[in-house]
Amino acid sequence: MNFKNIEATALNSDFKKISILSCKLPATFSAEECAEIDGNNLSLTVEGDFNSDGIIEIWRIGVAKSKQGQYYKVLFATSKDGKLLHSLSTKYDRPGFSAFLVRGDALSWVMCMECGHLADVVWSGETFMLDWGEDYG
Numbered sequence: 001m002n003f004k005n006i007e008a009t010a011l012n013s014d015f016k017k018i019s020i021l022s023c024k025l026p027a028t029f030s031a032e033e034c035a036e037i038d039g040n041n042l043s044l045t046v047e048g049d050f051n052s053d054g055i056i057e058i059w060r061i062g063v064a065k066s067k068q069g070q071y072y073k074v075l076f077a078t079s080k081d082g083k084l085l086h087s088l089s090t091k092y093d094r095p096g097f098s099a100f101l102v103r104g105d106a107l108s109w110v111m112c113m114e115c116g117h118l119a120d121v122v123w124s125g126e127t128f129m130l131d132w133g134e135d136y137g
Helices: 031-039
Strands: 015-020 045-048 057-066 071-078 084-092 099-103 106-110 118-123 128-131
Touching (some): 045 099, 057 084, 057 099, 084 128
Antiparallel strands (some): 015 057, 045 057, 057 071, 071 084, 118 128
16 A cells, blocks of 8 residues: 555565544544544644654654564654655554654654553654653653
8 A cells, every 4th residue: 555655665674554543534533532532632643743853744654564464653754746765663462552642842643542651753963763761651
């Protein structure tokens, strides 16, 4: 599967397919689930210049499956014209929910609705990295 001409293998050469999580059609979640996501100040898509380079990135959340059958939670950023800019992923036992939490200029990747397990998406000066820190919940 691709997303606006971005193949899953562009995110990771081992990825076989990727599903993008969305509340917009075709929606991954029900209207009630989307209202809960929004009610918790979480988002499945975020726009911002999180590396301060003057280019607005459009960040999306997905679930990927590798050629060996391993699941990954994935986030990636494109430019407004759809060019892939950045991607990050983490292995998981099964596909599942994740979302963005924006606090000021900070972008965090939340792994579940109420568990407090999250990673800050941090610009190192050259690339984005995940800073898992300590769970807050």
